[in-house]
Amino acid sequence: MWLKALLNSLLIYGMVLAFVFPCAWLVSVMLMRTFLPGRRAMLVMLVSALATPVYVQAGAWNSMFGQFGWWTLTQVGAVQNGWGGPLAVGFIQAAYVFPWVVLTLCHGLAYMDQHAEENAWLETGVLSTLVRVSLPLMIPHIALATVLALCLLSTDMTVTNLYRVDTITERFYQQASAGELNWTASVMPVVQGMVLITLVWGLYRFLSRYLKLPTRSSRVDERKRNREIRFTIRRSHMGVWGTLAWSVVAFWIVVPFLNLLWNAGWTARVMPEQNRVIGSWQWTTFFNTLWQTPIEFQAEFLWSIYLGICAATFWLLFALVLSFAWQRKNSIGRIGAALLFLMVFIPGPMSGLVTIYLWNRNWPAAMGWLYDHTLVGPIFALGVRMLPVAILGVVLLRARLSLAAQEIALLDGITNRRLWLSWYARNFSSLLGVWFLLFLLSVADLSAMLLVLPPGVTPISARVFELLHYGVRYQESGVCLVISAFSVIGAGGIYFLSVRPMLRQQIIDRDLR
Numbered sequence: 002m003w004l005k006a007l008l009n010s011l012l013i014y015g016m017v018l019a020f021v022f023p024c025a026w027l028v029s030v031m032l033m034r035t036f037l038p039g040r041r042a043m044l045v046m047l048v049s050a051l052a053t054p055v056y057v058q059a060g061a062w063n064s065m066f067g068q069f070g071w072w073t074l075t076q077v078g079a080v081q082n083g084w085g086g087p088l089a090v091g092f093i094q095a096a097y098v099f100p101w102v103v104l105t106l107c108h109g110l111a112y113m114d115q116h117a118e119e120n121a122w123l124e125t126g127v128l129s130t131l132v133r134v135s136l137p138l139m140i141p142h143i144a145l146a147t148v149l150a151l152c153l154l155s156t157d158m159t160v161t162n163l164y165r166v167d168t169i170t171e172r173f174y175q176q177a178s179a180g181e182l183n184w185t186a187s188v189m190p191v192v193q194g195m196v197l198i199t200l201v202w203g204l205y206r207f208l209s210r211y212l213k214l215p216t217r218s219s220r221v222d223e224r225k226r227n228r229e230i231r232f233t234i235r236r237s238h239m240g241v242w243g244t245l246a247w248s249v250v251a252f253w254i255v256v257p258f259l260n261l262l263w264n265a266g267w268t269a270r271v272m273p274e275q276n277r278v279i280g281s282w283q284w285t286t287f288f289n290t291l292w293q294t295p296i297e298f299q300a301e302f303l304w305s306i307y308l309g310i311c312a313a314t315f316w317l318l319f320a321l322v323l324s325f326a327w328q329r330k331n332s333i334g335r336i337g338a339a340l341l342f343l344m345v346f347i348p349g350p351m352s353g354l355v356t357i358y359l360w361n362r363n364w365p366a367a368m369g370w371l372y373d374h375t376l377v378g379p380i381f382a383l384g385v386r387m388l389p390v391a392i393l394g395v396v397l398l399r400a401r402l403s404l405a406a407q408e409i410a411l412l413d414g415i416t417n418r419r420l421w422l423s424w425y426a427r428n429f430s431s432l433l434g435v436w437f438l439l440f441l442l443s444v445a446d447l448s449a450m451l452l453v454l455p456p457g458v459t460p461i462s463a464r465v466f467e468l469l470h471y472g473v474r475y476q477e478s479g480v481c482l483v484i485s486a487f488s489v490i491g492a493g494g495i496y497f498l499s500v501r502p503m504l505r506q507q508i509i510d511r512d513l514r
Contacts, residue, residue, distance in 0.1 A: 029106035052488035054445035061257030109142030194346035294479035313439035320391035349448025378453035394435035434498030
């Protein structure tokens with residue numbers, strides 16, 4: 002049974018990667034290597050899609066081929082068809098990981114050594130350059146995008162539970178919720194993580210060995226390294242490839258959003274005399290759905306906001322405290338980095354089970370009381386998602402302080418604690434951006450805290466999970482639209498608070514050099 006679940010997991014992961022990588026490579030190349038019309042708007046759409054939770058993606062695609070969608074394929078029908086369930090799961094999860102893969106490849110194309118690309122382009126042309134030079138140079142970032150996609154896919158069970166597809170994470174969640182865990186169930190998520198890491202490492206070694214990597218000169222001019230190159234393409238070819246790139250982005254990002262708009266404004270009327278159902282899309286129904294959603298689900302939204310504030314604050318403060326500890330010994334930093342790498346592969350249900358084991362106990366009595374009467378369970382379970390992100394944000398913030406400035410401060414007699422406290426205070430806006438990112442992660446997470454929610458606490462993610470199973474049509478569309486708008490606003494805030502100041506500082510440092 003577990004072997005079948007492992008094979009199903011690998012099949013779905015392979016299906017998702019096969020869907021995503023050709024599309025992501027096309028879009029990333031058009032964004033970073035051509036003068037594609039509207040590429041900034043496309044980049045904004047991709048960044049906004051990063052903040053969309055997986056259960057919103059499930060609700061959006063379920064609005065298309067769910068039991069009330071315009072391509073009727075119910076969850077039960079998908080299971081009965083045999084191929085329908087894995088195909089639906091593959092499409093939904095591909096839409097979820099698509100923007101992550103695209104932006105990872107865009108980062109690789111932006112920061113790789115472009116001198117070799119430019120020389121090959123002038124000698125052999127665009128297509129040959131992309132195949133023989135760009136693709137081999139992108140092998141590390143392709144491996145990074147694969148690891149990132151597998152982390153997102155293997156740690157969540159929302160979509161597989163919705164369509165009843167037997168995977169490792171789904172089976173672990175089913176047995177954990179039923180209290181039937183054994184040693185095999187406890188080991189299989191670890192086995193899955195090891196198998197995925199082995200496959201990615203083997204693929205990376207294979208590609209690195211049989212694709213000749215162009216050598217990087219250690220004396221490349223810094224101005225050439227940081228200069229963006231754009232391939233000159235004929236207008237007719239640009240029209241074809243640009244249309245194809247925009248079609249891919251529209252399919253993975255715009256179509257799910259249009260599905261939600263369609264269902265939120267659709268009104269169906271039963272005609273008994275004609276024995277049929279007549280439907281129409283109306284603006285009044287659409288605005289009424291958006292107006293009633295925050296009122297109807299007010300308690301769920303408030304619980305999500307309160308939980309997000311508590312979890313983001315706790316884990317950011319915890320990461321800041323750790324930042325003062327790891328600067329003393331390098332060994333602590335190495336051990337912590339290894340543990341954080343392992344944490345990203347931990348399935349959400351396993352995090353919830355560990356939380357139950359540590360906190361749901363009679364002795365000491367205070368721990369049991371905190372588990373039953375406070376949000377300590379969900380906050381602790383969210384740590385597997387939020388702690389790595391919080392530490393990564395703190396590390397990137399600390400990296401902006403140059404070694405020369407640290408040495409000058411040391412010569413002036415300024416202690417490390419005082420130096421870093423002043424640095425964090427000076428970059429408070431960036432810390433606030435990291436806090437907003439952690440807040441969005443807490444709202445987007447479902448699998449980690451689903452098993453540890455106290456009685457009477459129902460965040461909006463758990464509520465959407467219920468609605469998707471019940472097949473409620475208008476409510477789920479309205480909730481998903483509100484969450485999408487909230488996520489996009491939060492992503493914009495993160496950009497202006499953290500990303501934009503960091504990019505501005507990089508430009509200033511480059512100009513000074």
